[in-house]
Amino acid sequence: MSEFKPILTEFIDQKNCHTFDFYESKGGYSALKKALSMSPEDVIEEVKASNLRGRGGAGFPTGLKWSFVPPDSDKPKYLINNADESEPGTFKDRLLMNKAPHQMLEGMIIAAYSIGCHTSFIYIRGEFYKECRILEEMIGDAYEHNLLGKNILDSGFNLDIVIHRGAGAYICGEETALLESLEGKRGWPRIKPPFPAIEGYLKSPTVVNNVETLSCLPHILNRGAEWFRSIGPKKGPGPRLFGVSGTVNNPGVFEEEMGIPLKDLIFDRAGGISNGGKLKAVFPGGSSSAILTAEEAMDVRMDFDELSEKKSMLGSAGVIVMDETVNMVQACLNIARFYAHESCGQCTPCREGTTWLVKMLTRMVHGKGTSKDIDMLFEITDNIGGLIDFSKGSYGKTICPFGEAVAWPVRSFVEKFKDEFLQCIMKEEVVA
Amino acid sequence: MYNEGRSSRLMPLLKIDNQEIEVKSGTTVLQAALKQGIEIPYYCYHPALEVVGSCRMCLVKVEGMPKLQVSCNTYIGEAPEERKIDGKFDMVVDTKDKIVVQEQKNILEFLLLNHPLDCSVCDQAGECYLQDYSFKYGNAHSRFDEDKRVRANVYLGSQVLINHNRCILCSLCVRFTREISGTNELFVEQRGYNSKIATVEDNPLDNYLAGNVTDICPVGALLSTDYIHKNRIWNLNKQPSVCQDCSVGCNVDVFYQKDKIFRLSPRENHDVNGYFMCDIGRYGFHRYEEIDRITSPMLKSNGIFSEITWAEAMTKIVDEIGLNDGNIAGIASPFHTNETNFLLGNLIGNVIGILPEIVDEELQYPSGFRISGDRSPNKQGMTDVCPQIMEAFADKFDKKNIKLLYVLDDGIDRKLDKKWSNIFSEMNLIIVQTYAMTEIAKSGDLLLPGLAPFEREGTITNDRKRVQWLRPSLSSQGESRPDWEILTTILNELSEESPLFTDLSQVIKAMGESFPKYKDLSFFKIGMNGLSLNGAAKD
Numbered sequence: 001m002s003e004f005k006p007i008l009t010e011f012i013d014q015k016n017c018h019t020f021d022f023y024e025s026k027g028g029y030s031a032l033k034k035a036l037s038m039s040p041e042d043v044i045e046e047v048k049a050s051n052l053r054g055r056g057g058a059g060f061p062t063g064l065k066w067s068f069v070p071p072d073s074d075k076p077k078y079l080i081n082n083a084d085e086s087e088p089g090t091f092k093d094r095l096l097m098n099k100a101p102h103q104m105l106e107g108m109i110i111a112a113y114s115i116g117c118h119t120s121f122i123y124i125r126g127e128f129y130k131e132c133r134i135l136e137e138m139i140g141d142a143y144e145h146n147l148l149g150k151n152i153l154d155s156g157f158n159l160d161i162v163i164h165r166g167a168g169a170y171i172c173g174e175e176t177a178l179l180e181s182l183e184g185k186r187g188w189p190r191i192k193p194p195f196p197a198i199e200g201y202l203k204s205p206t207v208v209n210n211v212e213t214l215s216c217l218p219h220i221l222n223r224g225a226e227w228f229r230s231i232g233p234k235k236g237p238g239p240r241l242f243g244v245s246g247t248v249n250n251p252g253v254f255e256e257e258m259g260i261p262l263k264d265l266i267f268d269r270a271g272g273i274s275n276g277g278k279l280k281a282v283f284p285g286g287s288s289s290a291i292l293t294a295e296e297a298m299d300v301r302m303d304f305d306e307l308s309e310k311k312s313m314l315g316s317a318g319v320i321v322m323d324e325t326v327n328m329v330q331a332c333l334n335i336a337r338f339y340a341h342e343s344c345g346q347c348t349p350c351r352e353g354t355t356w357l358v359k360m361l362t363r364m365v366h367g368k369g370t371s372k373d374i375d376m377l378f379e380i381t382d383n384i385g386g387l388i389d390f391s392k393g394s395y396g397k398t399i400c401p402f403g404e405a406v407a408w409p410v411r412s413f414v415e416k417f418k419d420e421f422l423q424c425i426m427k428e429e430v431v432a
Numbered sequence: 433m434y435n436e437g438r439s440s441r442l443m444p445l446l447k448i449d450n451q452e453i454e455v456k457s458g459t460t461v462l463q464a465a466l467k468q469g470i471e472i473p474y475y476c477y478h479p480a481l482e483v484v485g486s487c488r489m490c491l492v493k494v495e496g497m498p499k500l501q502v503s504c505n506t507y508i509g510e511a512p513e514e515r516k517i518d519g520k521f522d523m524v525v526d527t528k529d530k531i532v533v534q535e536q537k538n539i540l541e542f543l544l545l546n547h548p549l550d551c552s553v554c555d556q557a558g559e560c561y562l563q564d565y566s567f568k569y570g571n572a573h574s575r576f577d578e579d580k581r582v583r584a585n586v587y588l589g590s591q592v593l594i595n596h597n598r599c600i601l602c603s604l605c606v607r608f609t610r611e612i613s614g615t616n617e618l619f620v621e622q623r624g625y626n627s628k629i630a631t632v633e634d635n636p637l638d639n640y641l642a643g644n645v646t647d648i649c650p651v652g653a654l655l656s657t658d659y660i661h662k663n664r665i666w667n668l669n670k671q672p673s674v675c676q677d678c679s680v681g682c683n684v685d686v687f688y689q690k691d692k693i694f695r696l697s698p699r700e701n702h703d704v705n706g707y708f709m710c711d712i713g714r715y716g717f718h719r720y721e722e723i724d725r726i727t728s729p730m731l732k733s734n735g736i737f738s739e740i741t742w743a744e745a746m747t748k749i750v751d752e753i754g755l756n757d758g759n760i761a762g763i764a765s766p767f768h769t770n771e772t773n774f775l776l777g778n779l780i781g782n783v784i785g786i787l788p789e790i791v792d793e794e795l796q797y798p799s800g801f802r803i804s805g806d807r808s809p810n811k812q813g814m815t816d817v818c819p820q821i822m823e824a825f826a827d828k829f830d831k832k833n834i835k836l837l838y839v840l841d842d843g844i845d846r847k848l849d850k851k852w853s854n855i856f857s858e859m860n861l862i863i864v865q866t867y868a869m870t871e872i873a874k875s876g877d878l879l880l881p882g883l884a885p886f887e888r889e890g891t892i893t894n895d896r897k898r899v900q901w902l903r904p905s906l907s908s909q910g911e912s913r914p915d916w917e918i919l920t921t922i923l924n925e926l927s928e929e930s931p932l933f934t935d936l937s938q939v940i941k942a943m944g945e946s947f948p949k950y951k952d953l954s955f956f957k958i959g960m961n962g963l964s965l966n967g968a969a970k971d
Contacts, residue, residue: 023437104805105626117616136795186619186620190481191484191486191502191505193505193507253856274633340439341623341624341625342624343623343624343625344623345485345601345602345620345622345623345624345625345626346484346486346603346623347485347487347488348487348488348489348539348542348543348601349488349538349542349599350485351542351601351624352542352545352625353542354545354547354624354625355624355625356545356576359578359579360577360578363519363577363578366548376575383541383542396499397488397491397499397500397535398488399485400890412440421555
């Protein structure tokens with residue numbers, strides 16, 4: 001186990017670490033000065049070279065996303081900081097906003113500079129009231145020190161940032177639903193194309209980045225793309241905040257390098273399974289990722305590609321651990337219920353399918369299941385967002401990835417813990 | 433710069449279900465397919481509304497794309513040379529692939545989960561996309577063992593009822609109120625499985641375009657309270673015609689059975705009304721249902737009308753016109769066809785005027801849809817085919833010593849003001865060509881039974897100078913005769929030289945000879961979509 005020194009969360013244990021003065025005393029905003037002395041194209045190139053991939057869930061290369069913004073467009077360009085952290089089991093962005101808001105802000109200004117944006121938004125989850133207050137203070141300080149506003153640090157670059165509080169819908173973390181919500185409309189994901197980089201907020205080119213992604217930027221600028229690439233796997237390098245929750249002794253957020261073995265996260269950082277229990281299953285990347293069995297979990301590294309190969313995903317790196325006491329049918333129902341509740345209801349498969357799953361699983365939990373229900377669960381999940389053609393690996397049947405987000409975990413439960421589902425059907429009643 | 437052989441860089445080559453077609457760049461796969469006569473099922477698409485791609489019914493397989501694509505939002509453009517498929521196609525689409533067919537079944541299964549399957553009592557049956565596609569693409573049996581979602585019907589407005597259980601949440605109606613009427617009454621309430629169409633803060637759906645949502649609803653969810661449970665669509669005859677309730681002249685289909693109209697719906701015409709019509713026209717036909725029809729010529733004596741024969745009426749007319757020669761005036765009507773007004777001109781000559789215009793609120797919607805303030809259908813045409821419409825007509829009666837008035841009655845909407853009542857009372861004889869005991873008919877002396885609005889045929893010209901074909905849905909009643917036939921007969925009675933036209937085409941031909949704007953006009957040329965006079969003006 002190599003020794004990894006936290007980068008994004010280096011100072012979070014120190015007093016007043018969220019203040020401007022503290023951040024500046026630790027060398028804060030030096031990366032911004034450096035970036036402002038470079039051309040926007042060079043900043044984009046540097047970020048591209050770092051292989052930084054989005055930390056929100058999809059893992060899309062950040063530099064590439066920026067380069068889709070047409071530089072010669074005469075429309076205003078927008079940068080949106082997606083701080084609507086709502087994936088179950090994920091609580092890393094909240095920590096960053098609480099403890100290192102200026103790091104995120106520096107990243108935002110760098111990102112805005114490189115795509116030519118002069119008005120930027122922080123779309124923050126409505127429930128993050130305390131964090132919102134911190135961000136407001138942060139923005140006030142930034143204006144005071146000429147880090148926002150006109151002619152930032154005498155560079156000639158202008159930027160204003162607006163904080164927008166969401167109203168608590170999970171779907172508004174999806175970038176196009178977020179844009180709709182930000183425009184004051186119902187949070188329904190948009191059909192693509194056009195992609196936000198071409199027509200996003202108010203039909204103008206828009207980049208949506210996650211809090212953690214933006215927080216990485218000052219470090220990339222300061223220490224260079226090569227340094228960043230050297231941390232963990234080349235294709236998806238860098239530090240990563242893992243939120244570990246569930247039946248572990250020491251739940252919390254742990255900053256580690258990408259590619260750390262999952263078993264180290266669970267048994268070392270998080271202190272192992274609580275009450276001396278046995279590991280049963282793990283969500284590696286939030287509740288939208290396919291569940292891993294204990295066996296799989298012991299043998300996987302927390303890397304974008306490796307988890308994809310295991311037909312799961314790194315997602316938001318929210319690790320949810322389940323021990324032997326967890327009833328998988330009930331856990332599956334719990335997950336399905338969450339997605340049925342949060343489905344926006346726009347597309348047919350997701351709106352109708354999610355509740356069908358809930359109704360069926362509820363029936364099973366109450367001992368009214370039949371053997372054909374298991375096959376039906378497979379079919380329904382596939383019809384919502386599963387694989388259309390396994391040989392070609394094509395999936396996705398809805399406007400946004402929500403369909404997959406419900407189909408994958410539910411399907412993985414049934415697939416990997418089929419015996420428990422069968423037992424459930426045999427039994428009369430399993431409700432505790 | 434130019435591709436050899438195929439010159440048009442703007443016309444990408446599409447291969448769809450093995451048919452090769454050139455399409456305009458920026459066309460969607462769905463549009464291209466529909467134009468080519470290839471059926472792709474869809475619900476949430478409407479050519480006049482924003483594409484949302486939410487029903488997921490129109491999925492197709494596009495070569496080179498990892499997953500199925502919604503054809504409504506897949507735009508066809510020129511592919512770079514190296515990415516052309518088979519060296520020439522810009523896009524290759526399969527709408528009948530196994531995976532596509534399976535996916536259509538899957539989507540239909542989802543749509544029918546909570547659907548009541550009550551086609552037997554549903555007004556949409558017979559013209560329902562859910563019914564048609566289920567029959568064509570769906571499964572015969574349901575695999576849904578759970579309880580269905582059941583909700584009560586709700587009135588969204590005074591004329592629109594929603595059956596939530598049948599709704600598939602395609603959101604067409606919501607987009608209609610946002611994009612076409614701009615009135616924003618509707619929205620989707622709640623979320624996910626609980627989503628339902630509702631009105632915003634109890635602001636009912638009561639704008640003049642509201643009825644259109646019942647047309648665009650692809651299923652039996654939005655129902656017109658006017659038509660609900662009245663009939664079945666397969667019992668009804670459909671007559672394409674033109675609305676007569678304002679000078680816009682929306683193209684409509686009139687649905688009728690025997691001699692009763694059941695409903696009107698808009699007929700697509702991009703030069704006039706697009707896809708829609710207003711509720712004034714939609715429900716306007718009811719005005720003619722309970723009226724005091726005149727079905728035989730009538731003569732007033734001592735203030736009481738009594739029925740006479742057509743022969744008696746003709747004799748009386750010929751006599752009176754002879755007696756009052758030189759003191760005769762006519763009143764043309766913007767509610768009558770061009771042919772009728774033209775023949776009135778032939779009968780009366782230059783002394784023709786009109787009654788005050790019937791006007792109401794003029795409405796223009798954000799989408800461009802218009803309801804004209806002029807609530808007559810044919811003012812433009814009437815003006816075109818009468819030799820002269822006299823200004824300030826009411827003031828000229830004394831001077832011209834008018835004693836006999838021949839009136840084409842505007843109909844039941846015409847009110848007679850005091851000034852005109854007085855003028856009428858001074859006449860020796862008033863001949864009224866009408867279909868009901870209207871205010872004008874009551875002040876007339878000799879009533880000639882013509883046809884009611886939905887019985888008439890002829891041409892009318894809208895306020896944008898478009899001649900359109902008004903076609904009859906109902907048959908005439910009793911002894912009533914087509915209005916043009918009455919006039920042609922009178923003309924012939926008066927002078928044998930005047931041709932006794934035997935059909936409308938002959939009248940149209942003669943009208944074209946007198947008024948060059950209308951030269952060479954025929955029903956054939958006017959066709960279903962009308963003909964603009966702007967370009968073809970010959971005078």
